[in-house]
Every structure is written in structure tokens, then in C-alpha cells.
Amino acid sequence: MRIVKAIYGWFDRRYNITPLIEKNVTKKRVPKTLGWAACFGGLSLLIFMVQVFTGVLLLMYYKPDPVNAWDSVTFIKSNVSMGWLVQRIHTVSANLMIVMVLMHMARIAYYKVYRTPRELHWVSGVVLLMLTLILAFTGYLLPWTQLSYWGAKVGTEIPGAIPVIGHDIVRWVRRGEAISGETLGFFFALHIWIIPATISAFMAMHFAMIRRTGISRPL
Amino acid sequence: MSCDKPCEQHNGRRTFCRTCIGAMTAASAAMVGYPVASFVASQPSRIGENKPLEVPIDQLVQGQARYETYRGLQVIILTTPDGPLVFSASCPHLGCAVNWVSTESLFRCPCHGAVFNPDGSIVSGPVNEPLKPIPFEVKDGKIIISV
Structure with missing residues (x-):
């Protein structure tokens, strides 16, 4: 404990961190009338961080090609020490994250927090919902099971209903006519890097805007 | 305070x-x-580590090398007219896996050009030691490596 304090003190004397922490965390004031329902946004972020962490762990053993994908996931679940736990946390949290985001949105909608000056909070939030869903959808294909294969097939068929360009979109998303190793590689890239990076950028904007306008004060 | x-x-x-x-x-x-x-x-490579490596002799082709993995190490099973030979595929120079070039009947290391005879002895290149032979036994028509 004393060591931690000494290290903290060393940095604090140089960079004066304490007022920053007090202003943003320990002495930050939030409206008294906020209830438990105001937690869901923060919980979404917390789950996202859990996902990034467990996802990085899974990456150590996962192999993103059709020959090895299923085997490597089975290997994680049955051979890697605590692998079943890490894999299960990652799948369960994916569902939980969607639940949290939806609960958060339900509260915002119910209390009409989206009104001026917070319209863009809502818009960026809707983008975050979409990205969360894409994250879940792309992750679903990665274990390369029957369920994920057919799930991806049905899911990527949906844009086909768009007139004229629909079929081209389907082909683009699948990286070909059918779900194949190309699709797996593309979904893998989306799932582990492109979408998480985009989501992080939108989260940063979302939080910066909330800081700027302050938390909405319920009556 | x-x-x-x-x-x-x-x-x-x-x-x-x-x-x-x-x-x-x-x-x-x-x-x-x-x-x-x-x-x-x-460590994934440790799983099944204690199982001996078994290769049926009738699957081997005369004058050809077969690459197998045993305890996380690449081994070469070379079939010569005098019978099979087993080497570690790792070049004694810096550890790249050597290639068997059947047209020349030589092992060639792709990294720094070391060349070895089919019996593992040095022909040329930046090496001081021959290819490391791996002890094996032949039983029931199978090559068994269990060291």
C-alpha cells in the first residue's frame, strides 16, 4: 500500500493528477435524481472492455480459416486451461452488451433525454447500437459451426431484398457468392479490428458530447 | 493528519x-x-506430448523425405536404399527447417545455404555439425520414435 502511495505521489508531484481525478471521478457531481437506470450506458462500456480483454485472450489460440476455426475453438473450450471460462464469458457478454445497450436506449427514449441539445448523443448512440449488432453478428460466424454458418447465410441474405443493388451488397459482404473461407477472413477482420476501432471512436465522441452538455437533469 | x-x-x-x-x-x-x-x-504443443510418433513403413516412398512433427519438433524420415533414417529437420546452424531436394539427393537449408548428405553429414555451408539423427525403432512394419 505504501509503495503504491509512493509511486502515485511521484507522479502526482510532477503531473498534478489529484485534481484531475477529483474533478472527473471522486468529487464529480451527478444529478441527485438519477436512478439505477442511469447505469446502463456505463455498463455497456464495461462489458465492451470485458469483450476486448477476453477477445484478445481468445485470439491467442483462435485460427481464422475454415479448416482450423472449429477445431481451434473446440481446443480453447476443452484443452486450454480456463479456456471454457474465457470463451463463455465472451459469448455471454456479447448478448449482455446488446441487452445493456437496449436498456440504455429505452431509458433515454422514455425520459426524452434525446431532445435539444442532445440530438447527436442519440444519433451517435444509434450508430453504436448498429456497430454492436454487427460486432455480435460477425463474431457469431467465427466458431464455424453449423449454426454460425447458416446464421451468417441467412443474415447476409437480408440486404438482398434491396432493389437493384441488393445482390451486389450480398456478394460484397460474403466476399463471393456463398459463405466461404473468404467470408470468414472478412468477418474476422471486421470483428477483431475494424468494428472495435470504429466503436471506440464513436464511444469517444459519445462521451465527449455528454461531458460537454452535462448529464440531463430529470425533473 | x-x-x-x-x-x-x-x-x-x-x-x-x-x-x-x-x-x-x-x-x-x-x-x-x-x-x-x-x-x-x-501450451498447445504439450498436449499429447508423450505419445510416440508412429509411421507405417509402407507409406514411405523410396528416395523421398517425409516431414512429421514430434513433441513440437519437425523431424524428417528419409527412405534410403539402406533403410529409413530419421533426422531433426532443424538446421544445426540457426535452426531453419532444411528441405530435402530429391533430384540432387541432398538436404538444403533455405536460410543460409547449408547442404547435407542423405546421411546427415555436411557437404558445405556455415555449419559445424551434421544434421542431428533421431533414434527410432522399427516394429510391426512401423517406424516408432519415442525418445
Whole structure:
């Protein structure tokens, strides 16, 4: 404990961190009338961080090609020490994250927090919902099971209903006519890097805007 | 921090709470830390490590080399007119896997050009040692490596 304090003190004397922490965390004031329902946004972020962490762990053993994908996931679940736990946390949290985001949105909608000056909070939030869903959808294909294969097939068929360009979109998303190793590689890239990076950028904007306008004060 | 009498009593309670919170934090950290550490430390190559490597002789082709993995190491089974030979595929120079070039009947290392005879002895290149032979036995028409 004393060591931690000494290290903290060393940095604090140089960079004066304490007022920053007090202003943003320990002495930050939030409206008294906020209830438990105001937690869901923060919980979404917390789950996202859990996902990034467990996802990085899974990456150590996962192999993103059709020959090895299923085997490597089975290997994680049955051979890697605590692998079943890490894999299960990652799948369960994916569902939980969607639940949290939806609960958060339900509260915002119910209390009409989206009104001026917070319209863009809502818009960026809707983008975050979409990205969360894409994250879940792309992750679903990665274990390369029957369920994920057919799930991806049905899911990527949906844009086909768009007139004229629909079929081209389907082909683009699948990286070909059918779900194949190309699709797996593309979904893998989306799932582990492109979408998480985009989501992080939108989260940063979302939080910066909330800081700027302050938390909405319920009556 | 200056303290008068009633405050000192208070301090004992505070220390107790601090200790409890500290212990709970440590327990939580261990609950996360242990699974993560053991997950990261798992070594996939160790699984099935004690199983001997068995290769049926009738699957081998005369004058050809077959690459197998045994205990995480690449081994070469070379079929010569005098019978099979087994080497570690790792070049004694810096550890690249040597290639069997059947048209020349030589092992060639792709990294720095070391060349070895079919019996593993050096022909040329930046090496001081021959290819490392791996002991094996032939039983029931199979080559068994179990060292």
C-alpha cells in the first residue's frame, strides 16, 4: 500500500493528477435524481472492455480459416486451461452488451433525454447500437459451426431484398457468392479490428458530447 | 493528519474497513488474475506430448523425405536404399527447417545455404555439425520414435 502511495505521489508531484481525478471521478457531481437506470450506458462500456480483454485472450489460440476455426475453438473450450471460462464469458457478454445497450436506449427514449441539445448523443448512440449488432453478428460466424454458418447465410441474405443493388451488397459482404473461407477472413477482420476501432471512436465522441452538455437533469 | 482522542477510535474502524476492502480487492484480482495467467500459460504443443510418433513403413516412398512433427519438433524420415533414417529437420546452424531436394539427393537449408548428405553429414555451408539423427525403432512394419 505504501509503495503504491509512493509511486502515485511521484507522479502526482510532477503531473498534478489529484485534481484531475477529483474533478472527473471522486468529487464529480451527478444529478441527485438519477436512478439505477442511469447505469446502463456505463455498463455497456464495461462489458465492451470485458469483450476486448477476453477477445484478445481468445485470439491467442483462435485460427481464422475454415479448416482450423472449429477445431481451434473446440481446443480453447476443452484443452486450454480456463479456456471454457474465457470463451463463455465472451459469448455471454456479447448478448449482455446488446441487452445493456437496449436498456440504455429505452431509458433515454422514455425520459426524452434525446431532445435539444442532445440530438447527436442519440444519433451517435444509434450508430453504436448498429456497430454492436454487427460486432455480435460477425463474431457469431467465427466458431464455424453449423449454426454460425447458416446464421451468417441467412443474415447476409437480408440486404438482398434491396432493389437493384441488393445482390451486389450480398456478394460484397460474403466476399463471393456463398459463405466461404473468404467470408470468414472478412468477418474476422471486421470483428477483431475494424468494428472495435470504429466503436471506440464513436464511444469517444459519445462521451465527449455528454461531458460537454452535462448529464440531463430529470425533473 | 492530526487526531484527538475520539478520532483515534474512529481510525481503528477505518483501518478495519480499509483492510477488508483491500482483502476483497486482492481476492477479486486473484479471481481474474489466476484464470488469465493459466489461460495465457497453456501450451498447445504439450498436449499429447508423450505419445510416440508412429509411421507405417509402407507409406514411405523410396528416395523421398517425409516431414512429421514430434513433441513440437519437425523431424524428417528419409527412405534410403539402406533403410529409413530419421533426422531433426532443424538446421544445426540457426535452426531453419532444411528441405530435402530429391533430384540432387541432398538436404538444403533455405536460410543460409547449408547442404547435407542423405546421411546427415555436411557437404558445405556455415555449419559445424551434421544434421542431428533421431533414434527410432522399427516394429510391426512401423517406424516408432519415442525418445
